[in-house]
Amino acid sequence: MVNLKSEILNLKSLRSFRMATWLGWQIESNWTDPFLFAVYSIVKPLASALILVVMYGVITSGDFNAPLFSFIFIGNAFYQYVGAVMTGVSWSVIDDREHYRTLKYIYTAPVDYMAYLIGRGIARVLTGSFSVFITISAGVLFLQVPVQLGAIDAPLFLAALAIGIVMLAMMGLVLAGIILLIAHHAGYLGDATAGALYLFSGAIFPLDVLPEFLRPIGYLMPITYWLELLRRSLVGSVAQAFPTLAPFSNAQLLAILIGLTLLFGALSFFAFRWCDRRARERGLIDMVTNH
Amino acid sequence: MTLASAIETQDLGRVYKIRDAKKKERQELVALREANLRVERGELFGLLGPNGAGKTTLIKILTTLLAPTAGWARVAGFDVMREQARVRPLINMVSGGESSGYGLLTVRENLWMFAQFYGIPSAQANQRIKELLEIVKMSDRLNTKSSDLSTGLRQKMNIVRGFMTDPHVVFLDEPTLGLDVGASRDVRAFIRRWVTEDRARTVLLTTHYMVEADELCDRVAIINQGRVLACDTPANLKRRLQRDAIFRIETDRLNGAGIETLRALPGVRSVVHRSGDARDTLEFVLARDEVLGAVINAMEARQIRLLHLDKREPTLEDVFVDLVGRSMAEVEGDAK
Ligand SMILES: Nc1ncnc2c1ncn2[C@@H]1O[C@H](COP(=O)(O)OP(=O)(O)OP(=O)(O)O)[C@@H](O)[C@H]1O
C-alpha cells in the first residue's frame, strides 16, 4: 500500500506537477515586502472592483439591489482567476528561461513539462483565492451582494471551481507554447488574453448584451459556464434572473463545462506539443534575450 | 543495451536559419556538419575548439535541447529525437559561465528540487547533496540562499546539480569558464575522480583551454567551423607532430612585417605570432631541426632581434595549428 502510494507519487507527470506547485508556491509566497503583498493581493483587486462599482452606480443611478449588480460583482471577482492562472502557466516559461536560467535543466530532466507548467499555474490559485475572497467579502459587507453562507451550494461551488482552474491552466498552456516560440518578452500575453476574453465570457454582462454575431464566441468559452456555475452556487436564484443560460440546469451546465474543458484541454495539449517541437527545431528552448 | 556506446553520432549536422536584419533575407549558417563521433562508456571525452566552432550546438543536440537538421545521434543507446524520454533520465548537463538557479531557494532546496524531478527519494538526495557539496568545498553553504552566492559558488552548485542524479552521461559545456584558478582545479579534479570511480560513467565536456583538454581528457575531438577535424587521445594527436621540431622565439615588438617571409621559407610548416607588451613571440613548427638556421638567418636579414629561443614538445595548440593553419586565438580574432 505504502509502496503503491510512493510509486504513484513518483510518476513523471505527478512528480513534475507536485514539484512545480511547490516551486510556484515558494516563489508566490516569497513576499519579502509585506507592503507589496498587500498592494497586489488586497488593494489592486479592491480598486478594480471599485471602478466597476462606481461605473455601475453611475449608469444605474445606484440600483445596487438589482440582480445585475450581483451578476457583475461576482463575475468580476472570480474572473481574477483567469488572469492569475493563465499568466501563472505562461509566465513560468519566461521566468525559467530568462530570469532563473533553469529552463534547459528542467527541460532536459525527466520532467513532464506540461504537467510542470500546469503546476506552476496552479500555485497562483492560492494567492488568487485570497484576492477573490477579499473582493467577495467586501461586496457582501459593504454592497449587499446577497451571498448567504447558509445558502451556498458548497459541493457545486467546489466542483465548479476545481474544474474551472484545471480548464484555465489548460488554456494557459496554449499561451505558454506561444511564448516558447517568441523571441522576446511576452509576459503580457496572459493578461492580454484574459482581458480580451473578459468581454466574451459573461463576466460583467450576460451574453445576450453582445451583438448577435459575437455571441457564439461566448457560448464556446468554457469560462462562460464556469462563471455561471459559480454565481448559481453562491447566490442561487439571482443568477437565473437572466435568460441566457437560464434554461440549463446546474447538472447540464456542469456537463457542458466538463465537456468544453476536455475539448479545450485536448486542443491545448496538441497545440503545446506542436509549439514545443517547433521550439526545439529552432533552438529556442534555452534562448536568452538579455532584457 | 549495456553494450551501446555512451554517445554515437552519424553525419550529424545543424543548420541555423538566420534573418539578416538589413537585407531581410534568410541566410543559412552551418553550425555543425557531418559529425561522426563515438564515445565509449567510461571515457572522459573533450571537444576542443574556438568560439563558434559548434561545441555548444553539439551538446544541445545530445542533451535533447535542439533538433539536428541532418543525421542522427544516440546517447546511452537511445535516439535523442525519437527516444528523448528514455535519454533524459540517464543524462545531465551543466553550462559554465552563467548563473542559474532559484535565488530565493537555498542551495539545498535548489538541489533537492532537481533531485525530485529525477525521482530520487528525498533521503538519498539529501545524502548525495551533502557528499557532493563536501567535495566542492561548499558544505558551509548548504542553507545559504542561492542569491547570496558568488558567481563561482553558484557555478559549483550547478555542477553539483549535474552530478547529483548519478547520470550515465554528463555533458559539461565549458565547466570551468569564469572560475578562478583554484576553483577550476577543484572542478577538474572532481570530474576526473567521478569518471574514474565507476567505469560506467561518461563525461563529454567542451573547452577552450588546451591544457584542460590535454591533461583532463582521455580523448579529444578538435572541432572548427562545425567540422570535427581530428579525434584521438591527446598523446596520439601530438604524436602526429613528434617528427616536427617546434621552436619558440621571443623577439622585439614586430609589426607583423616579415612574418609572411618567414612562413614562406622551405621547411617551415607554420608560424604563429603573438604580440606581448614588451616582446613578441613567434612559434615555429619546422619539418627538421636544420631549418632553424635558415629561419635565424632570415630574421637577421630583416633585423629582427632574437631575445630568447627554446625548443619544446608539441601541445594540442600545435595540433590545432597544424590542422587549421592558424592558432585558436587567431581564428577567434578573425571572427570578431
Ligand atoms: N540559435 C542560434 N541561431 C543562429 N545561429 C546560432 C545559434 N546558436 C549558435 N549559432 C551559431 O552557430 C555557430 C556555432 O555556435 P556554438 O554556440 O555551437 O559554438 P561554440 O563552439 O559553442 O562557441 P563558444 O566557444 O563561443 O561557446 C556559431 O556561428 C553561432 O553563431
Ligand SMILES: [Mg+2]
Ligand atoms: Mg559554446
